[in-house]
């Protein structure tokens with residue numbers, strides 16, 4: 001655990017079931033290898049995970065069963081550890097690489113920026129070699145000018161205990177990549193001869209493992225797992241297929257057929273997914289004794305997800321499954337391995353990784369203080385632009401800081417995509433690191449000058465009505481009617497309960513959407529419902545309110561003081577959404593092209609800049625700096 005972090009106090013509800021095949025699954029870590037310094041529930045760091053992995057591997061060996069480690073991508077865009085370097089991941093990827101994964105795949109966040117894509121190709125993919133699977137992702141090799149796969153197309157291997165596995169790594173049909181890479185759509189991939197050959201491999205296959213930065217639930221609009229599953233199932237009617245997904249940042253487990261399930265293990269080092277299965281005939285692996293075995297069959301009618309539109313396996317299944325979503329903290333890790341967090345838990349390598357993270361954080365000056373946040377603002381636990389919703393704060397901050405002094409008196413509209421905001425802002429020290437945690441991107445502010453207000457004023461509504469950008473965690477991410485209560489199941493996480501925080505929350509209790517303790521004795525956190533029911537969370541929690549947020553946020557500034565509308569405005573927006581803004585304007589008669597767009601502020605002033613700028617000047621953020629609670633803050637940025 002990193003200095004300044006607080007350990008969790010709620011123990012898991014019971015032991016994990018081990019099977020013949022067991023998997024630890026991470027996804028969408030987005031640079032959170034330091035753990036959550038302000039949230040005890042997720043306070044383990046990557047060093048703690050390294051120690052945990054070592055113990056779990058030893059336990060698997062002792063039981064003569066297989067344990068695989070799988071990661072499904074998105075290593076950047078979330079914290080200062082990954083995003084304050086150039087390129088992103090320069091120092092955080094080597095930290096990540098301390099875990100010897102068996103299978104990994106690429107995420108969309110490895111492909112937005114050319115330098116990051118090449119860092120992934122030249123370094124990360126080489127570290128993991130044949131375990132890094134990018135079945136549908138290629139990049140131009142600068143030395144040949146030709147496209148080649150960033151990793152491997154597939155991996156066929158035999159586990160320590162004799163399971164013969166064919167695996168693929170499949171990114172969803174992502175289109176926002178820079179122009180050096182290419183994503184082959186799933187519908188095209190399944191027609192490729194190499195893929196057909198691999199599916200019909202001439203060696204025995206006990207299990208297909210399909211991992212992907214790709215929603216585990218096949219009915220999600222973005223998921224292409226249904227296409228892949230159908231292609232494999234049609235060719236191999238009886239071979240089990242196991243899917244590990246990501247991208248939508250949720251805990252989820254979907255049943256495809258009686259030999260196929262898909263696990264998704266959350267985001268941001270909040271969740272560690274555990275999966276086990278038994279019932280393989282061929283494997284020499286035992287069913288572990290002294291541990292509960294997986295008992296649940298995959299029954300594909302559980303939630304009507306697979307409603308006859310997918311092929312089914314042909315013979316009855318003897319397979320049994322188990323899944324759990326573990327909270328990312330040392331108490332959880334120790335509970336499931338050594339039984340104690342005392343000296344037996346930390347391994348030498350784990351300690352080394354923990355110290356390495358601390359040193360990198362110091363080197364990058366991540367705990368430098370901008371200001372002291374007077375309250376917590378969350379991204380989804382409160383209604384849009386309500387008192388405790390982060391977009392209320394950001395609208396104020398945008399108006400106050402996005403100012404080109406030569407045009408300061410011109411009325412302006414500033415539009416950002418809410419997807420540029422990645423996490424809550426927690427009361428207390430607001431550091432250089434926190435600035436990345438809230439908004440890590442290098443997106444800069446462009447504008448079109450002197451747009452008729454009659455046109456500019458309609459852009460926000462058009463953007464919000466359209467399918468322009470994906471945000472984190474909306475019900476639109478699920479192409480099915482939410483199960484009862486699911487709106488509150490997918491949510492932000494409880495901040496560490498420093499005394500001052502408890503005081504301010506109880507003062508606010510009664511306000512809609514404010515995080516507050518419920519009278520259950522449980523701490524707030526994930527309360528997941530998936531195709532196996534509601535027993536997947538390893539530590540039971542009370543749920544946190546969840547409110548959908550729109551695609552985009554607008555702030556206004558320098559409007560006429562008499563309340564009248566301006567006739568023209570500077571229309572300012574992030575370069576990430578420039579083409580969407582132009583297309584929205586065209587719908588209301590605004591005939592603009594990219595030639596009309598220029599940078600409103602220097603390109604170095606980004607989504608990552610405006611909140612720090614605000615924090616450094618807002619009186620409410622500066623007045624408590626001398627007494628800002630939490631030791632992590634130890635210096636001041638000017």
Ligand SMILES: Nc1ccn([C@@H]2O[C@H](COP(=O)(O)O)[C@@H](O)[C@H]2O)c(=O)n1
Nearest residue numbers: 108247417419420441443469470471576
């Ligand atoms: N330069 C960027 C890149 C991405 N975004 C936002 O992130 C969303 C994708 O993130 P996932 O973790 O869901 O893959 C994307 O839709 C944008 O909202 C951004 O703002 N700027």
